[in-house]
Amino acid sequence: MSGQAAFLHRLRMGVLTSGSDATRQLGQELADCLPDDTVLALHGNLGTGKTTFISGLATGLGITRPVTSPTYNIYNLYRGRRQLVHLDAYRLEQADEAEGLMLEDLLESPWLLAVEWPERFSPEWLRRAWRLHFSFEGENERLIRLESDSR
Ligand SMILES: Nc1ncnc2c1ncn2[C@@H]1O[C@H](COP(=O)(O)OP(=O)(O)O)[C@@H](O)[C@H]1O
Numbered sequence: 615m616s617g618q619a620a621f622l623h624r625l626r627m628g629v630l631t632s633g634s635d636a637t638r639q640l641g642q643e644l645a646d647c648l649p650d651d652t653v654l655a656l657h658g659n660l661g662t663g664k665t666t667f668i669s670g671l672a673t674g675l676g677i678t679r680p681v682t683s684p685t686y687n688i689y690n691l692y693r694g695r696r697q698l699v700h701l702d703a704y705r706l707e708q709a710d711e712a713e714g715l716m717l718e719d720l721l722e723s724p725w726l727l728a729v730e731w732p733e734r735f736s737p738e739w740l741r742r743a744w745r746l747h748f749s750f751e752g753e754n755e756r757l758i759r760l761e762s763d764s765r
């Protein structure tokens with residue numbers, strides 16, 4: 615098994631991280647495993663480490679600008695070896711509002727679209743997404759699992 619395949623296998627089993635650096639490291643490692651033009655859906659409650667994971671992903675894409683949660687806007691755009699669009703749909707009220715963003719016009723291949731609160735979108739829109747699930751296991755522990763059919 616290649617290093618990447620072994621890593622993905624481990625992530626499909628679920629990885630318990632102790633501390634935000636470990637979560638960032640996991641995100642950084644995943645960056646190399648994702649094909650170009652991938653949607654990554656990050657499921658999980660507030661504080662479970664989704665934004666932390668995306669900051670590691672950004673490092674893995676050669677992005678040096680610090681990743682912060684989109685606040686005034688719904689998404690932030692970063693340029694690295696690929697374009698990273700970090701979309702946080704938390705404050706969107708309904709799916710049609712999300713789909714009105716015209717993201718297709720924004721994305722420049724090769725891109726990676728990382729979506730927090732993907733439940734705000736219709737399932738159709740995200741049918742090709744790689745899905746990650748984040749859960750709280752303790753003050754500094756988070757369980758991070760990749761859905762098995764993501765490829
Ligand atoms: N193992 C861990 N992984 C990620 N974050 C952790 C971990 N342990 C503690 N934390 C803390 O939990 C918070 C996670 O915040 P954030 O990444 O913004 O979550 P979300 O985007 O899911 O709301 C941060 O304050 C971070 O320092």
Ligand SMILES: [Mg+2]
Pocket residue numbers: 664665666683702730
């Ligand atoms: Mg967040």
